[in-house]
Amino acid sequence: MSSAATGTPEIPAAGHVPARRPADGRRPRRGKAIGPWWKRMNFVGGLGAAVWLVIVCVPLYFLFVPSLRVSADYLAKGPLSPPNNLTVGNYATIMRSEFPRYFVNTIIVTLACVAIVLALALPAAYAIVRSRKKSVSTAFSVILLGLAVPAQAVILPLYLLITKAGLYDTLLAIILPTAALRCPFLSSSSPRACGTSPRNCMRR
Amino acid sequence: MSSRTQSSVQAGRPGFVWAAPAIVFFGVFALLPMFVVVYLSFTSYNAISDPVWIGVKNWKHLAADPLVGNSLRLSAILTVLSWLVQTAIALPLGVYLAGKGRTRSVLAAALFLPLLMSGAAIALLWSTLFDPNFGLASVVGPLIGVANGNFIGNPSLAFYCVLLVIAWQFIPFHTLLYQGATRAIPTSLYEAAMIDGAERFKQFTLITVPQLRDTIITSGVLMIVGSLTYFEIILILTGGGPGTATRILPLHMYITGFRGFDMGYASVLAVLLLAVGTSLSLLITKVTGYRKMASQKEGL
Numbered sequence: 001m002s003s004a005a006t007g008t009p010e011i012p013a014a015g016h017v018p019a020r021r022p023a024d025g026r027r028p029r030r031g032k033a034i035g036p037w038w039k040r041m042n043f044v045g046g047l048g049a050a051v052w053l054v055i056v057c058v059p060l061y062f063l064f065v066p067s068l069r070v071s072a073d074y075l076a077k078g079p080l081s082p083p084n085n086l087t088v089g090n091y092a093t094i095m096r097s098e099f100p101r102y103f104v105n106t107i108i109v110t111l112a113c114v115a116i117v118l119a120l121a122l123p124a125a126y127a128i129v130r131s132r133k134k135s136v137s138t139a140f141s142v143i144l145l146g147l148a149v150p151a152q153a154v155i156l157p158l159y160l161l162i163t164k165a166g167l168y169d170t171l172l173a174i175i176l177p178t179a180a181l182r183c184p185f186l187s188s189s190s191p192r193a194c195g196t197s198p199r200n201c202m203r204r
Numbered sequence: 205m206s207s208r209t210q211s212s213v214q215a216g217r218p219g220f221v222w223a224a225p226a227i228v229f230f231g232v233f234a235l236l237p238m239f240v241v242v243y244l245s246f247t248s249y250n251a252i253s254d255p256v257w258i259g260v261k262n263w264k265h266l267a268a269d270p271l272v273g274n275s276l277r278l279s280a281i282l283t284v285l286s287w288l289v290q291t292a293i294a295l296p297l298g299v300y301l302a303g304k305g306r307t308r309s310v311l312a313a314a315l316f317l318p319l320l321m322s323g324a325a326i327a328l329l330w331s332t333l334f335d336p337n338f339g340l341a342s343v344v345g346p347l348i349g350v351a352n353g354n355f356i357g358n359p360s361l362a363f364y365c366v367l368l369v370i371a372w373q374f375i376p377f378h379t380l381l382y383q384g385a386t387r388a389i390p391t392s393l394y395e396a397a398m399i400d401g402a403e404r405f406k407q408f409t410l411i412t413v414p415q416l417r418d419t420i421i422t423s424g425v426l427m428i429v430g431s432l433t434y435f436e437i438i439l440i441l442t443g444g445g446p447g448t449a450t451r452i453l454p455l456h457m458y459i460t461g462f463r464g465f466d467m468g469y470a471s472v473l474a475v476l477l478l479a480v481g482t483s484l485s486l487l488i489t490k491v492t493g494y495r496k497m498a499s500q501k502e503g504l
Contacts, residue, residue: 123222130217130218153457
């Protein structure tokens with residue numbers, strides 16, 4: 001590598017190897033580059049992250065701040081006008097509407113989906129990583145197929161199945177298919193997480 | 205391998221029983237519908253009365269539908285561009301956020317905020333931003349050469365609006381994947397690189413990116429397969445318009461099935477979607493070895 005000459009002086013013998021701490025007793029910091037601050041700072045990365053921060057935050061501003069304004073004020077003065085006469089009236093309005101019911105529905109669906117997926121996919125993921133059986137790896141291939149299947153491709157038959165099962169217009173009609181289509185995702189992403197824990201820790 | 209060594213390898217390891225409940229549940233709500241949709245594609249079905257078998261009539265209609273080619277083309281372009289744009293932003297961002305320091309943690313917390321929002325909410329938010337009369341677009345448009353601020357109503361710009369909103373929604377998730385994966389890279393590799401005098405950029409290209417290989421594949425599969433299913437965002441943002449400028453395949457299927465109540469023909473489109481999506485991701489997993497999921501670090 002090119003920098004044998006320039007690089008070496010920047011690496012003091014101590015500071016990186018925790019066993020040999022420098023004389024002044026400063027804790028060596030892991031992962032910190034050594035050198036003057038302008039070399040330690042990642043300007044390119046920081047700049048890029050800042051740009052993306054703006055792109056993320058501008059819409060979020062327009063999500064939150066106009067919720068505290070009356071529409072007439074917003075529409076008359078334009079989107080960039082500074083908010084004055086802040087009000088929580090909009091929130092009061094939605095609380096008087098059907099919103100609380102929708103919110104409870106959402107919570108029921110969420111909790112049910114999470115419970116089902118965790119209960120089913122975690123054991124499956126465990127088996128996928130630790131088992132050496134052919135049947136399990138076949139099962140994994142089938143589950144991976146689910147990762148490949150676009151959920152939209154099955155909404156038409158799901159509609160038929162759900163109406164035939166008499167579940168149309170119930171929360172179960174949302175919960176069951178959603179949870180089923182989420183299972184492959186967890187079972188295929190958690191093996192990596194499980195797999196990285198040393199097997200020694202899990203010896204029976 | 206003889207059966208005796210097979211069983212000693214398997215000793216104390218979990219069997220098929222652990223995976224069975226997930227398989228059964230998944231089978232009923234995901235695999236069974238895949239077969240039903242093939243059946244439905246040979247029927248006439250209006251969502252109210254029962255499906256009636258009509259043979260290959262729907263499939264003949266497929267050849268005559270000019271919107272299919274268009275929606276396939278749009279889906280393909282959207283998939284490729286989404287993958288490029290999202291990877292190009294999420295990978296470096298994830299690597300940057302994996303570093304230590306208070307600034308980065310605060311930044312990460314802010315950047316992951318879109319993860320908390322549902323696709324529908326994001327689409328509604330952006331459709332107010334893109335509103336040519338009252339939205340941010342009315343202010344920004346004139347500054348960048350779109351005098352009337354009408355991005356979303358312009359057939360050549362609407363597609364890029366969709367691309368932007370999709371990137372906005374999904375980049376935080378992929379950034380999170382990359383951040384986690386970068387943190388899992390052993391620091392000893394970087395220490396060795398520093399002793400060798402590798403600068404930051406070299407460390408990035410020679411250590412970080414190769415070590416992230418698995419994550420690049422995982423996130424790529426998710427992006428590519430996911431982009432075939434982008435749906436609610438486009439439905440709410442543009443409804444497939446203006447004209448058919450953003451009517452990608454799943455949206456074409458939805459509009460045919462649930463707006464036109466021609467569920468038979470919509471099932472043909474669904475089968476097409478199924479075939480494209482499944483073969484694409486099988487191809488990717490075959491080429492990249494994504495399936496070799498068994499632990500690589502058991503010996504550590």
